[in-house]
Amino acid sequence: MRVFAVAEIKFGELDPVSIELLNLANSIKGDGTAEAVVIGNGISKYAEELAKYADRVWKIEDSSLENYNPELYVDVLSQLFSKEKPDIVLVANSSRGSEFAPALATKLNAPVITDIVGLDTSNGIKATRYIFQGKLLVDILVKDGDTSVFTVRQGVFKEGSEVGGEVVDAGIKPSVTPKREFSQIIEPEVGEVDISQADIIVSVGRGIEDASNIELAEELADALGGVVAGSRPVIDSGWLPKDRQVGISGKTVKPKLYLALGISGAFQHIMGMKDSELIIAVNKDPEAPIFGVAQYGIVGDIFEIVPALVDKLREIKG
Numbered sequence: 350m351r352v353f354a355v356a357e358i359k360f361g362e363l364d365p366v367s368i369e370l371l372n373l374a375n376s377i378k379g380d381g382t383a384e385a386v387v388i389g390n391g392i393s394k395y396a397e398e399l400a401k402y403a404d405r406v407w408k409i410e411d412s413s414l415e416n417y418n419p420e421l422y423v424d425v426l427s428q429l430f431s432k433e434k435p436d437i438v439l440v441a442n443s444s445r446g447s448e449f450a451p452a453l454a455t456k457l458n459a460p461v462i463t464d465i466v467g468l469d470t471s472n473g474i475k476a477t478r479y480i481f482q483g484k485l486l487v488d489i490l491v492k493d494g495d496t497s498v499f500t501v502r503q504g505v506f507k508e509g510s511e512v513g514g515e516v517v518d519a520g521i522k523p524s525v526t527p528k529r530e531f532s533q534i535i536e537p538e539v540g541e542v543d544i545s546q547a548d549i550i551v552s553v554g555r556g557i558e559d560a561s562n563i564e565l566a567e568e569l570a571d572a573l574g575g576v577v578a579g580s581r582p583v584i585d586s587g588w589l590p591k592d593r594q595v596g597i598s599g600k601t602v603k604p605k606l607y608l609a610l611g612i613s614g615a616f617q618h619i620m621g622m623k624d625s626e627l628i629i630a631v632n633k634d635p636e637a638p639i640f641g642v643a644q645y646g647i648v649g650d651i652f653e654i655v656p657a658l659v660d661k662l663r664e665i666k667g
């Protein structure tokens with residue numbers, strides 16, 4: 350099976366989701382190939398990085414591709430795919446991917462399934478995704494066809510190994526004049542964090558009680574060198590921004606350490622953090638479901654335990 354992953358470059362950096370797409374591609378390619386496509390201008394350094402994880406990297410380079418433009422992406426990708434005929438095309442379920450993937454699929458006359466969290470090719474092509482705002486997890490069988498397009502949820506396919514492939518110039522140039530043109534990049538505000546890439550997450554639930562208590566979690570996160578995230582009620586209450594929400598309607602995270610403070614462990618939350626390397630939960634209810642997924646559990650009051658932990662960490666650090 351030939352599986353192609355469309356890389357994403359943001360703010361002059363290769364977005365880590367590009368490697369996640371290749372991890373998925375490598376896990377499903379069977380005796381086929383995992384191939385990456387990188388689009389832009391002056392993109393050799395990204396292609397070299399991608400080649401560590403791909404059997405082949407296709408470079409599509411042109412000065413008009415310096416900045417992202419959905420019309421040009423659809424144009425150059427459809428030229429490449431009409432020639433190379435991949436079985437599967439993986440695109441990040443990012444704002445860009447969500448914009449161009451359906452248009453690309455239409456151009457290729459291919460099916461598109463968005464925001465997948467699983468893809469199995471052992472017996473046909475079966476994609477897994479949530480429906481009804483995360484209430485149900487469904488498997489979708491894709492009919493045998495030429496090419497299928499999938500957008501993939503970020504943070505789900507973090508594990509993979511290096512492959513070591515080649516970089517080739519696709520020799521493709523844009524063939525259309527886009528109706529839209531690039532105007533400017535608006536950078537995220539300083540201090541904005543991407544919890545899906547964090548190694549240490551201090552996550553707070555309704556047990557934190559009030560916005561003013563978030564500071565407690567921030568102190569612990571600072572002492573540990575981590576970031577603060579939260580369950581949905583915390584985000585719905587406006588105590589943390591939306592991009593800090595963990596769970597099926599938030600982000601999927603896989604940190605080395607996930608510290609759950611005053612989080613009950615509803616399945617909608619668990620689905621977003623269960624694959625963390627180490628989960629430690631603090632909850633005053635010994636029956637809280639979060640203890641079912643935690644390797645270590647502390648039954649107690651976060652307002653006593655967290656300050657004691659912060660003091661201890663500061664003492665250790667001197």
Ligand SMILES: Cc1cc2nc3c(=O)[nH]c(=O)nc-3n(C[C@H](O)[C@H](O)[C@H](O)COP(=O)(O)OP(=O)(O)OC[C@H]3O[C@@H](n4cnc5c(N)ncnc54)[C@H](O)[C@@H]3O)c2cc1C
Pocket residue numbers: 481482483484553554555556557579580581582583594595596597598599600610611612613614615616617618621631632633634637649650651652
């Ligand atoms: C369609 C849909 C999508 C959803 N998506 C998400 C999602 O993406 N992410 C998400 O998180 N939820 C999601 N939810 C909500 C989810 O069902 C739960 O309601 C939510 O996860 C509960 O959050 P919580 O654990 O913070 O609050 P609660 O369930 O109220 O739990 C609070 C916990 O804090 C403990 N506690 C209270 N005070 C203290 C204290 N002082 N010390 C120690 N422990 C204390 C309590 O014992 C309790 O276990 C979704 C729901 C629906 C219907």
